[in-house]
Amino acid sequence: MANSQTQFCARVAEVLANGGHDVTMLFVTHLSDFKTDVKIPKGVKSYHLDAFIEGITKESIEKEQSAMIFKDTGLKDMPAMMAMFGRFGKMLQEGCRAVIRNKEFMKWLENEKFDVAYAYIYSTCPIGLIHTAKIPSWVWLNSGPLMDYVAETTGVPIIPSYVPPVMMESHDVMGFVFRTKSFIGHFLMTLFHRKMSSDAETQIFREELNDPSFPHTMDIGAKCPLIIVNSNELYDLPRPTLAKVVNIGGLGVGFDSAKPLTGEFKTISETGKGMIVFSFGSVAAAHEMPLEWKNAILDAFSSLPDYQFVMRYLGTDLNDRLPKNVHLSKWLPQKDLLLHNKTKAFISHGGYNSMQEAISAGVPLVTIALFGDQPKNAQIAKKHGFAVNIQKGTISKETIVEALKEVLENDSYKQKVSRLSAMVRVQPMKPAERLLKWSEFLAEFKTLDNLEPAGQKLNFFQYHSLDVIGFLFTVIFLVFYIFYRILRALVRCCCCRKSHEKKKTE
Known part of the structure; x- marks a missing residue:
C-alpha cells in the first residue's frame, strides 16, 4: 500500500524475530513500477511474489490520487471518487486471482507449516489464502486503528452516537447532524467493503479452486482469534472493545533512539528560534500540490523568518524561489528531527503514524488532512488539545500563519502533547511486549473461541x-x-x- 504501512509490518516482524521466532515476510507486488525502500529486519526471511495487474501502475494511481486529495471534494466529486475506489478494488481482486493461480507459491505457503499468519487488513484475500493453506491460527493486522468492517465482522460493539466511522471527520462528541452521518457512514462503509472486496474475492477463490462451497471470506473473518492494531487507548477515541483487540500503537517509534543531526540538518537546527518540520508522508506527494497551495505555504513560511522550515519535497520547481528559511529535501530523518529539542511544530497530513510520532516526540501539530482516515485523526489530535487543523478549502497564507502562531505562541499545545507523551512513555505494558506475548499465546492455543462474543451471531433486531x-x-x-x-x-x-x-x- 505505502512504505509507512510496510514499515509497520516490518516492525512487527522484527519484534517477533527478536523474540526468538522464525518469521517470514511476504511481499506481493501488484504494480510493476513499485518498489519499497523498507529494509527487511535482521533475522527475518522474505518471500517476494509478483502479481502485476495489466494497465495499472503506481504512477497512474498517484496521478489520479493527486487530482483528488489536494482539492476540497464534495458531492460533485463522488462519481470520480467511486471510480477511483472501484479501480483500486479491481486491482486487489485481480491481484488476488494472480496469487491463487501461482501454484508454486500456494504449495510453498502450505508446505511451510506456519503456526500463525498475519493478514493485513485492506483485503480479505489473505484470509482466504490462510484458510486454503490450512494455517491453524491467524491475526488481523492494521497499521492504523480498528477498521469499521473488521469491528462489525468480529462483533466489536459499534455505537454510532459516539464512535464515528474511520473515514469520517469527527471526534466522539457529535451533534444530531454528525450522529446521523455516523449512523449512515457505518452502514455504508461495511456495505462498500463487502461489495468492493469480500464478495468478489470469495467468488475468485470459488472459481480458481473449483470449490463452490468455499466459505465467504467474511465468515472466516468472523472467527478471527486476534486483531492487532496500531492504536493506543491513551490517544485514540474511547470506545467499547473486546479482549481480542490488541493495541500496539507506537510500536518502533522510540523515544530514546534519536540520532544526532548531521550535515545540512545540523546547520539548520543551529539557526534561529527553532525548526518546523513539514511532511505529507509516503503517500501524498507535496510537489503535486496546486500552485496556490505552494505559494501560500512559501509566503507563510517567509513571514516567520525566525523559524527554519524543513520540508519533504520531491520536486525541483520551487528551488529558484525558496525563502532563506525554507529547506527542501527528498528525504527527512523525520524521527531525529521531531525528537530534536529545537523542533517546535510539525505540519502534517494527519496520517496516523505521523500523529503517533508527534505524540512520542512531544511536538504540537498543524494538520492539513487530505484523505482517508486523516480528517478523523486531525480531529482526535484537536480534541486532545495538541493540534490546530487547517481545512483544505481554506488554505492561504493567512490561515497557515494563524495556525502556526497559535501552536508556537500558546504554551497549552506543547503542555498537552508533552503530558500525553509522558503517559505513553510509562504506560503499564509496552507495545512490543503486548505484541509478543499475545502472539505467543495464540501460537500455543491456536484458537480463542472463548473470546468470541455471542453478539456477532445475533441479527439486527436481537442485537x-x-x-x-x-x-x-x-x-x-x-x-x-x-x-x-x-x-x-x-x-x-x-x-x-x-x-x-x-x-x-x-
Whole structure:
C-alpha cells in the first residue's frame, strides 16, 4: 500500500524475530513500477511474489490520487471518487486471482507449516489464502486503528452516537447532524467493503479452486482469534472493545533512539528560534500540490523568518524561489528531527503514524488532512488539545500563519502533547511486549473461541433488543389500553346509573 504501512509490518516482524521466532515476510507486488525502500529486519526471511495487474501502475494511481486529495471534494466529486475506489478494488481482486493461480507459491505457503499468519487488513484475500493453506491460527493486522468492517465482522460493539466511522471527520462528541452521518457512514462503509472486496474475492477463490462451497471470506473473518492494531487507548477515541483487540500503537517509534543531526540538518537546527518540520508522508506527494497551495505555504513560511522550515519535497520547481528559511529535501530523518529539542511544530497530513510520532516526540501539530482516515485523526489530535487543523478549502497564507502562531505562541499545545507523551512513555505494558506475548499465546492455543462474543451471531433486531423493546412497548400499551377500557366502562356505568336514578326520581 505505502512504505509507512510496510514499515509497520516490518516492525512487527522484527519484534517477533527478536523474540526468538522464525518469521517470514511476504511481499506481493501488484504494480510493476513499485518498489519499497523498507529494509527487511535482521533475522527475518522474505518471500517476494509478483502479481502485476495489466494497465495499472503506481504512477497512474498517484496521478489520479493527486487530482483528488489536494482539492476540497464534495458531492460533485463522488462519481470520480467511486471510480477511483472501484479501480483500486479491481486491482486487489485481480491481484488476488494472480496469487491463487501461482501454484508454486500456494504449495510453498502450505508446505511451510506456519503456526500463525498475519493478514493485513485492506483485503480479505489473505484470509482466504490462510484458510486454503490450512494455517491453524491467524491475526488481523492494521497499521492504523480498528477498521469499521473488521469491528462489525468480529462483533466489536459499534455505537454510532459516539464512535464515528474511520473515514469520517469527527471526534466522539457529535451533534444530531454528525450522529446521523455516523449512523449512515457505518452502514455504508461495511456495505462498500463487502461489495468492493469480500464478495468478489470469495467468488475468485470459488472459481480458481473449483470449490463452490468455499466459505465467504467474511465468515472466516468472523472467527478471527486476534486483531492487532496500531492504536493506543491513551490517544485514540474511547470506545467499547473486546479482549481480542490488541493495541500496539507506537510500536518502533522510540523515544530514546534519536540520532544526532548531521550535515545540512545540523546547520539548520543551529539557526534561529527553532525548526518546523513539514511532511505529507509516503503517500501524498507535496510537489503535486496546486500552485496556490505552494505559494501560500512559501509566503507563510517567509513571514516567520525566525523559524527554519524543513520540508519533504520531491520536486525541483520551487528551488529558484525558496525563502532563506525554507529547506527542501527528498528525504527527512523525520524521527531525529521531531525528537530534536529545537523542533517546535510539525505540519502534517494527519496520517496516523505521523500523529503517533508527534505524540512520542512531544511536538504540537498543524494538520492539513487530505484523505482517508486523516480528517478523523486531525480531529482526535484537536480534541486532545495538541493540534490546530487547517481545512483544505481554506488554505492561504493567512490561515497557515494563524495556525502556526497559535501552536508556537500558546504554551497549552506543547503542555498537552508533552503530558500525553509522558503517559505513553510509562504506560503499564509496552507495545512490543503486548505484541509478543499475545502472539505467543495464540501460537500455543491456536484458537480463542472463548473470546468470541455471542453478539456477532445475533441479527439486527436481537442485537439492539428491538424485539424486546417492541414487546415491552406492546405490553405497556395493552396494560394502559385495558386500564383505559376498564376506566371508561366504570365511567359509563356510573353515568348510566345516575341517569337511571334521575329518571326514576322524575
